[in-house]
Amino acid sequence: MNEERNWAMAAHLGSLVAAAVAMAFLAPLAVMLMTRGRSEFVRHHAVESLNFQISVLIYAAISVVLIFVLIGLVLLVVLGVFWLVAVILGGVAASQGHEFRYPLNIRFIS
Numbered sequence: 001m002n003e004e005r006n007w008a009m010a011a012h013l014g015s016l017v018a019a020a021v022a023m024a025f026l027a028p029l030a031v032m033l034m035t036r037g038r039s040e041f042v043r044h045h046a047v048e049s050l051n052f053q054i055s056v057l058i059y060a061a062i063s064v065v066l067i068f069v070l071i072g073l074v075l076l077v078v079l080g081v082f083w084l085v086a087v088i089l090g091g092v093a094a095s096q097g098h099e100f101r102y103p104l105n106i107r108f109i110s
Contacts, residue, residue, distance in 0.1 A: 001097065004039045004041050004042050005041075005094060005095055005096075005097055006095075007031055007034075007035050007039070007042040007045075007046075008031075008041060008042045008044075008045035008046070008094035008095075009045075009091045009094040009095045010027065010031055011027065011028040011031040011032070011042070011045045011046040011048075011049045011050075011094070012028070012045065012049050012087055012088075012090035012091035012094055012100075013027075013087065013088075013091040014027025014028065014030070014031065015027045015028060015049060015053055015087050016084075016087060024053045024056070024057075025050055025053035025054055025057065027049075028045075028046045028047075028049035028050040028053060029046075029050055031045075031046040031049075032046035032047060032050060041097075044099065045090070045094050045100065047109050047110070048090070048100060048101060048102060048105070049087075049090060049102075050109060051102070051105050051106060051107050051108050051109055052086065052087075052090075052102040052105050054106070054108055055102075055104065055105050055106040055108075056079065056083050058106070059075075059079055059104075060076065060079060062075075063075040063076045063079060064076070082104075086102055086103065090102065
């Protein structure tokens, strides 16, 4: 179970590392592909994190467009803080063995 928790936590917190190159979705995608078929718990967390990273990418693109009407800058800051807090909460939930659902998550992959 500890290995499952570590993989699930990596699906969330790995996004912090991958965000350095603006590709936060790569960490949960890699976890999902590397642990395919081994654990439903890890798959749930990887899919949840992947959907969240794609959703945030879409929200960020919309915010960039809204910069022209001056609200986009505020939205980008709020989105960044929301993303950081949500990813940390997801990682903590995974490390404790709990299920986690991101708020405002569009479920592209189920």
